[in-house]
Amino acid sequence: MxxxxxxxxxxxxxxxxxxxxxxxxxxxxxxxxxxxxDKIPSDKHNDINHFVEDLKEAVIARKKKDFNLKGxxxxxxxxNYYNGTIEYAPNLKWKGVINLNQLFSSAFELPxxxxxxxxxxxxxxxLYGGAQDLNNFIVITLGTGLGxxxxxxxxxxxxxDGFAGELGHTTVKPDxxxxxxxxxxxxxxxxxxxxxxxTVFELLGKETDPSELRKYSYEDLDAIxxxxxxxxxxxxxxxxxxxxxxxxxxxxxxAVAHTSPEVIFLFGGLASAGDHILKPTRKYxxxxxxxxxxxxxxxxxxxLQGKNIAVLGSAALMWNELS
Numbered sequence: 161m162x163x164x165x166x167x168x169x170x171x172x173x174x175x176x177x178x179x180x181x182x183x184x185x186x187x188x189x190x191x192x193x194x195x196x197x198d199k200i201p202s203d204k205h206n207d208i209n210h211f212v213e214d215l216k217e218a219v220i221a222r223k224k225k226d227f228n229l230k231g232x233x234x235x236x237x238x239x240n241y242y243n244g245t246i247e248y249a250p251n252l253k254w255k256g257v258i259n260l261n262q263l264f265s266s267a268f269e270l271p272x273x274x275x276x277x278x279x280x281x282x283x284x285x286x287l288y289g290g291a292q293d294l295n296n297f298i299v300i301t302l303g304t305g306l307g308x309x310x311x312x313x314x315x316x317x318x319x320x321d322g323f324a325g326e327l328g329h330t331t332v333k334p335d336x337x338x339x340x341x342x343x344x345x346x347x348x349x350x351x352x353x354x355x356x357x358x359t360v361f362e363l364l365g366k367e368t369d370p371s372e373l374r375k376y377s378y379e380d381l382d383a384i385x386x387x388x389x390x391x392x393x394x395x396x397x398x399x400x401x402x403x404x405x406x407x408x409x410x411x412x413x414x415a416v417a418h419t420s421p422e423v424i425f426l427f428g429g430l431a432s433a434g435d436h437i438l439k440p441t442r443k444y445x446x447x448x449x450x451x452x453x454x455x456x457x458x459x460x461x462x463x464l465q466g467k468n469i470a471v472l473g474s475a476a477l478m479w480n481e482l483s
Contacts, residue, residue, distance in 0.1 A: 171228045173482070174219065174270075175475030177277060177468070178202060178236035180251035180304055183211075184468060185219060187227055188475035192288035196222050197471060208254045212263050219268075231271040232264055233478030235280030235470050237305070240322035244274045247323075250340030251305060273481050277301070277470055279316050279325070281462075282309025283480065284473030285425055290463025297423045298415060299462065300327070300408075301470075302430035302437075305340075306348035306355075309473075312419045327415060328352070332407050351408045353383045353429045359400045360386055371396035387433040401433065405440025412441070413448035416457050427462035427469055434461070 172195065177184045179202055186197030200218050205211035223229070238249035244261025246252065265272045275283075282299040285291040291299075295314040301307040306328035310317040317324045328348035329341055336345030337358065349355050360373055360381065371394050376385065389397035412424055430437055442459050449457075462469060 170226045171230055173230050173475045173478040174232045174268075175280075175471040175473070175478070176215070176232060176234045177280070177470035177474055178234065178246075178252070179277070179470075180237070183215060184471050185215070186468060186471040186475065187223065187229075188472060188479075190479055192284075192472055192476070194468060194471060194475075195227075196224065197468060198222050203253060206253055208258055208263065211254075212267050216267050229268075229270055230482055231273070231478040232268060233280070233474035233476070233481075234260055234264065234272065234274045235277035235474040235477070236260065236274065237277055237307075238323075239274050239276045241273075241275040241279070241318050242322040244272065246274075250342070271478070271481070273477050275316075275474075275477055276307065276309070276323075276325075277473075278307030278309040279318070280309070280473030280477055281307070281427060281469045282311050282316055282473065283476040284464060284469045285309075285427075285462060286311060287476040287479075288464060288472055289469070290425060290460065291423065294422050296419060297421045297425065298412075298419070299425045299427060300412075300431075302352055302426060302428035304352060304354055306352045308415075310415075310419055310421075312421075317419070327411060330411060330414075332411065347407065347411050351404055351411075351430075356383060356386060356400050356404050356430060357381050359403055360396060363396050363399055367396060367399070369395040369399075373397060383429050383433065387436055390433070390436045398436075401436045402440045404430075405437055405442075406444045408437075409441045409444025409446075410448050412445050412459065413450075413453075416453050417450060420453065421457055424457060424459045425462045426459065427465060431461055431465065 172187045182199045183202045184199040186194040246258040291297045299309040308327035310325040329346045333345035337349035339346035
């Protein structure tokens with residue numbers, strides 16, 4: 161893609177990451193530099209048309225005169241690459257099937273391409289991050305939920321209907337926690353920022369260990385607090401990471417049996433905990449992995465950790481279409 165040198169420095173694409181709480185956007189050049197970025201709330205817009213209008217206003221306000229926009233790439237939950245739609249996203253206020261491609265191409269009068277937010281993250285990793293020399297890898301995004309983008313033989317796996325690779329909604333406990341998707345026991349209800357928060361409160365109710373986390377309400381607790389408590393040796397926090405890593409390692413071992421990736425990259429708020437989540441995940445991954453796969457797949461933090469991988473990935477999606 162880069163070798164074609166399609167554009168000048170002023171030629172950019174708009175990368176948009178639609179999340180349940182915020183929507184982030186950035187103007188990105190072909191080399192993966194975000195020249196300007198910003199965000200607006202997602203959860204304050206009950207009407208998708210009002211959301212698109214407000215986002216357009218924010219984009220216009222940040223766009224510089226010498227920016228020549230070539231197109232728009234959008235990453236969103238439950239997004240269908242083939243249809244350009246969001247379909248029944250549990251973590252968004254807009255229900256049913258939303259035709260993002262039509263809405264955004266009409267509002268901006270530019271080419272638009274849409275994909276699942278985790279698939280966008282995988283494209284960002286492949287073009288700008290740690291997977292630039294890899295053809296087989298998985299990106300796991302550990303935020304409010306758990307997303308997964310799977311690349312095999314150099315191609316993002318979409319499946320026949322555009323929804324392949326939803327590891328977050330595979331079942332780890334059939335009668336477990338209720339998920340926003342309507343099922344019970346989905347992986348993301350245990351392995352995500354919200355999942356580990358729920359695990360902490362379950363442990364606080366069952367265990368008698370002293371913990372600084374006891375002073376927080378559920379609404380106030382976040383993953384950073386849990387990680388900081390684990391840094392200080394807090395037993396509840398460490399047990400929460402151990403259980404979270406156990407379930408993640410289990411399901412990643414299953415994923416290896418399907419696509420045999422060279423690397424599995426972890427990204428997002430929970431991945432920011434570093435070794436607290438990496439060590440137990442690697443331990444249980446090795447425990448549950450089929451012998452023939454041992455020593456062939458590594459689990460690493462994303463090469464774009466600390467950067468806006470979803471915006472970069474959405475932009476990479478559009479650059480890929482333009483190449």
